[in-house]
Amino acid sequence: MAGDTQLLRTSLYDLHLELGAKMVPFAGWEMPVQYPMGVLKEHLHCRAAAGLFDVSHMGQVILPEGAVGALESLVPVDIAGLAEGRQRYAMFTDAGGGILDDLMVAKKPGHLFLVVNAACAPQDIAHLRAHIEGVEVITDRALLALQGPGAEAALGALVPGAAAMRFMDVAEFDWQGAALWVSRSGYTGEDGYEISVPAGVAVAFARALLADPGVAPIGLGARDSLRLEAGLCLYGHDIDTTTTPIEADLAWAIQKRRRTGGAAEGGFPGAARILAELAQGPARKRMGLRPEGRAPMREGVEIFADARGGEPIGRVTSGGFGPSIEAPMAMAYLPAALKPGDTVYGEVRGKRLPAVIAPMPFHPHAYKR
Amino acid sequence: MSDLKFTEEHEWxxxxxxxxxxxxxxxxxxxLGDVVFVELPEPETVVAKGDEISVIESVKAASDILAPVDGEIVEVNGKLADNPALVNEDPMGAAWFFKMKVEDMSQLDAFMSEDDxxxxIG
Structure with missing residues (x-):
């Protein structure tokens, strides 16, 4: 992306402007960071009713059905065991056990459907093409996320079949002659859907959802505070090539079949380190922090064991204020021996402020399982 | 009261x-967007113009408030600690940050009028 100053626009760009969005550069795209409602109210609206997010900047990729084995050579996840009509969280690992990107993998009739992060998409696609024949990159579809307790009613009014889906189900529906690729998932901790829609009808479809009085457009600002409250990792911040899935507390995403003793044990990049960490435990782990008081501890804040002296024991990778928990929250990599309830200190503007290690999510998930 | 002065750092x-x-x-x-935390200076602190004496944290980022002139902080607005959102609701009124005792009022002459x-800000 070096030297490339031309920002890409999604098919909803004009609609964002019409809705009064403030647009910012994000991962090479011009994206809405907030609408007139503002980050705080957008966040609360999504938890109370429903929010519509444009996530068309994310990469949509199709792999042939026969690529299951090849994909398993890139991710520590059981893809063969993924039932048709289901989706799984996965990550591309590197030889050192670090994370190249995190992604969603859906098993659909005759193919696999992947959604990858915008900033990583070019590298991910090259990586896939180096190992898999027939990688198809989807460029003629928008991707929307509809999240919140009102999502089912709002989407169900347009495509009745969506209401019967469970968390991580995937299905296709017809909407006015257009094929919608729907998953019951998202990245806010709320119940909801991600919907891939042909670019040509994306605005009409978004307007149809926004016609529901409960649905408001939500920008990247609130998307970040929602996912942080939900304890979900943001690639490039909470996970990257310097963190393994085990350090990142993502061991739940590695099914038994890929673990030591499993039928398809290892066989993914960095397996030696990742499986060793699974067995012995990692030296450090991603943990939640609840700073005392109201001052947020943002990304980069160094964490210390004591109120004074000593070397840093970790660093905040994401931090901010949680509108639903009405308190600051953060994630940091800390020595694995620490446990919820322990107090550590974050250095904010030269002052060491106490923070308690807290279980995540900070705000409970509301997935429809 | 129309006798307000404005700094390039967006203070009144x-x-x-x-x-x-x-x-x-x-x-x-x-x-700034929705303000979630305000850190105020200690009363009776003597400050110099340009000192970072206060911090505003919004949902987006932290911003410093600089001492606009030389002087002494004599009072801070305790309401902001309990209700930071007041900064969004009434920034020009109830959400004042601090009061300074200023020896040399001519320091204010250089600041902008409301029209300026x-x-x-265009």
């Missing part, structure tokens, strides 16, 4: 006798 100053009341402008509060500030 209002003279009350030998005190100067300082807050942030409506433009600044809108740009409106031009400044």
């Amino acid at each position: 100053l209002r003279v009350e006798g030998d005190l100067v009341v300082v807050g942030i402008t409506e433009h600044a509060s809108e740009a 500030y409106k031009d400044f």
Whole structure:
């Protein structure tokens, strides 16, 4: 992306402007960071009713059905065991056990459907093409996320079949002659859907959802505070090539079949380190922090064991204020021996402020399982 | 009271006798977004122009408030600690940040009038 100053626009760009969005550069795209409602109210609206997010900047990729084995050579996840009509969280690992990107993998009739992060998409696609024949990159579809307790009613009014889906189900529906690729998932901790829609009808479809009085457009600002409250990792911040899935507390995403003793044990990049960490435990782990008081501890804040002296024991990778928990929250990599309830200190503007290690999510998930 | 002065750092100053009341402008509060935390200076602190004496944290980022002039902090607005959202609700009024005792009021002469500030923010 070096030297490339031309920002890409999604098919909803004009609609964002019409809705009064403030647009910012994000991962090479011009994206809405907030609408007139503002980050705080957008966040609360999504938890109370429903929010519509444009996530068309994310990469949509199709792999042939026969690529299951090849994909398993890139991710520590059981893809063969993924039932048709289901989706799984996965990550591309590197030889050192670090994370190249995190992604969603859906098993659909005759193919696999992947959604990858915008900033990583070019590298991910090259990586896939180096190992898999027939990688198809989807460029003629928008991707929307509809999240919140009102999502089912709002989407169900347009495509009745969506209401019967469970968390991580995937299905296709017809909407006015257009094929919608729907998953019951998202990245806010709320119940909801991600919907891939042909670019040509994306605005009409978004307007149809926004016609529901409960649905408001939500920008990247609130998307970040929602996912942080939900304890979900943001690639490039909470996970990257310097963190393994085990350090990142993502061991739940590695099914038994890929673990030591499993039928398809290892066989993914960095397996030696990742499986060793699974067995012995990692030296450090991603943990939640609840700073005392109201001052947020943002990304980069160094964490210390004591109120004074000593070397840093970790660093905040994401931090901010949680509108639903009405308190600051953060994630940091800390020595694995620490446990919820322990107090550590974050250095904010030269002052060491106490923070308690807290279980995540900070705000409970509301997935429809 | 129309006798407000404005700094390029988007602070407003209002003279009350030998005190100067300082807050942030409506433009600044809108740009910051929802304010979630305000750290105020200690009363009786002697400050120099440009000192970082206060911090505003919004949902987006942290911003420093600089001492606009030389002087002494004599009072801070305790309401902001309990209700930081006041900065968004009434930035030019109830959400003043601190009051300074200023020996040399001529320091204010260089600041913008309300009209000049409106031009400044375009």
